[in-house]
Amino acid sequence: MTSGSHARPEEHPPRRWADRLRRPRGRATLGWRIGTPVMVVLSGALFVTSAENSAGTDLRPGRYTDLASLVEAEADQYDALAERASDLDAEVDRLAGTVSDVGVTKWRRQADELRDPAGLAPRRGAGVRITLSDAPAEVVDAQPADADINEFLVHQQDIQAVVNALWRGGATAVTIAGQRVITTTGIKCEGNAVTLHGVPYPQPYVIEAVGDPGGLQASIGGDDYVAAYLDAVARGAVGWELDVEDDVVAPAYEGVLTMSYAEPLD
Template identity: 60%
Template sequence: MTGAHTAGPTEAAPQPEPEDAPQPPPQRRRRSLAWRIGTPGVAILSGALFVISAADSRGTDLRPGRYTDLAGLVEAEAAEYEEIRQDLEDLEDEVDALTEDVQTLGVTRTRGRIEVLRDPAGLEPRTGAGVSVTLSDAPEENLDEAVAHDYKADRLVVHQQDIQAVVNALWAGGATAVTIAGQRVITTTGIKCEGNAVQLQGVPYPQPYVIQAVGDPDDLMAALDADPLVSGYRSDAVNPYLEIGWDAETEDEVVAPAYDGLLDLRYARPVVTNP
């Protein structure tokens, strides 16, 4: 009699996973707290700096070149001034045309007085003998030597007070007309330093500054020699450590064109209060 064979319990062999079975996602390493906080902070700070730079620059370069195109600046300012002056002339011609239509005794007398005062006011051209004075900055190579000998750097450049001193001396010498850079000087002419240029009636002019006057050449030269402010400038001109530019000579003919700038005067009025 044959007995039945009973098999004991067996372990099932592991089955290989199919190749296309999904793989578990890799474990991401958690970033440190400093990294999570610092990154947004840097982004916010960078954005703030961009905003501040844009506001400060107002659309311009925050790091412009060391040297600007002075000739281009002068040309642009002069062109703008010329455009405004042309508009003024057009308006004055229109006013004159309208005034011609007004024929009253008061208007006629006033126009007569205006014609008499045009020449002394500088609104008529003048030509005659006179003098020419040229002021210019000292050579750049003199700067180190001047500072080494305890001279201030501003003594090497022409200032508005230097130009004014020459003009005032020429008036004192009997000048009947004075020009600066070819522009007629009148009682309301303003001379103002603006960077490394001088503004005359709102238009910048670079050095050298040529000042001419119509009048007796001997009297004008004597007035320049006698003026203490001009004498101080001339002392710096002969100083070997400064050598600021100075040249004065007589002229057989000086042409002073008529003043053609703005004639409107603006002034302040005191406020009147009731007691």
Template identity: 50%
Template sequence: MHAHSHGHRAKRVRWRFATPAAFAVAGALFVVSATNSEGTDLRPGRVNDMPSLVRSEKSQYEDLREKASDLNGDVEALSARIDDDQVRKVRGRATRLQGPAGFTEVHGNALTVTLSDSPEELREGTDDIRRLVVHQQDIQAVVNAMWDAGAEGVMIQGQRVISTTGIKCAGNSVELQGIPYPQPYVITAVGDTSAMQARIDSDYGIGLYRSDAANPAIQIGWDIDVESSVTIPAYDGLRGLEYAEPLT
């Protein structure tokens, strides 16, 4: 009886010290997340040229990613010190989900789609350039078709895409993970290239885009290639979610 009580108290002591530490690190993660939200908000007029804007946003993003990596390391270290079966089970489950979540690299045959704006002379000759430039929905349509065809991993402009990746228009560029990128937009997916090609061919929205690409008066850029031996890196950016349940 005495030994049982002593073991129970020891377990409570471990949790008493580990839990506040874990909450402290979690609080720091929320601070980094809030900072990221402020730091990646594009405000008109802040930077006048695209190269400077990209360098500025990328520098801020890299700083935040480094801080997040350090904090994630602290969380892992604290979790490893907790001697509890339930914690070990949760950590094992998280490890198994790293691949589907995009936190491990994938390698294999790939399909690459490149989207670009119409030639400059066509864009300068009209007041309505909506059909002459690439929009976020064009990129999203291609990415969604790739996922729908069973892609193992997708990247845009060399950056791994995961479920929380945001794609939005930012002036004359497209913003990905808080960083603006100019065209052309290169989208690569590892997986069954025949299935992805078929899914892209059957997509109505992509079909309209490709019709504009074939129209001499529009000529918006479209190119698709099959590649072999492509590696898509693991996602190593900031993580917006603290907790999530996998879809079944």
């Protein structure tokens, strides 16, 4: 370069950043043409699937802020399912009644005879009503910080002990919170509620039994576990009420029977 001369700029300066942005457009255009309709079809299928599965309900409901709302919602859902199951059972019975077959008639007659002992028929008569309850809130609040709060609550084993004593005393039907107790009934604690047939019920727990009141009370009085519970009652830890009733109504069990079939014991 001589003095006074000027550097000549390149006629075509490098544009590497632009080169990197260049891509073959043929495949990309083809991919978008194919991929876009496919995604639209898949999205539509997801909307249809969600609508079918929701059955008109919210697939992502808001959280419940209190136990009462949860119990009420679970109970409503259970009632709806139980009503549907009852309708289907009635339809099955109606269709089975139209079958003209000696064998079917025989088995239906035997099934009808077992409805009462299985708890599928209503019962009514004299009996007892027993109410188990947690200690009042003021009693629990008055306890020292190191106190075992479980001693002031009714547990599933307390309810089970009372129900078992009633069966031994000759009860022909037992209900808890108005729900008929059958062979497959499970009593489970969930938080501060007891679950029966999948539905939570808060305390107090009302247990009613149809049977001879004298025999039922004698069985209750002779049960060791119930005696331990009554000791806690005497200390004011939990609640207990026993009333003799002239008319106890035990409705038929109308929930879902989870068994597929049953076999008689030898």
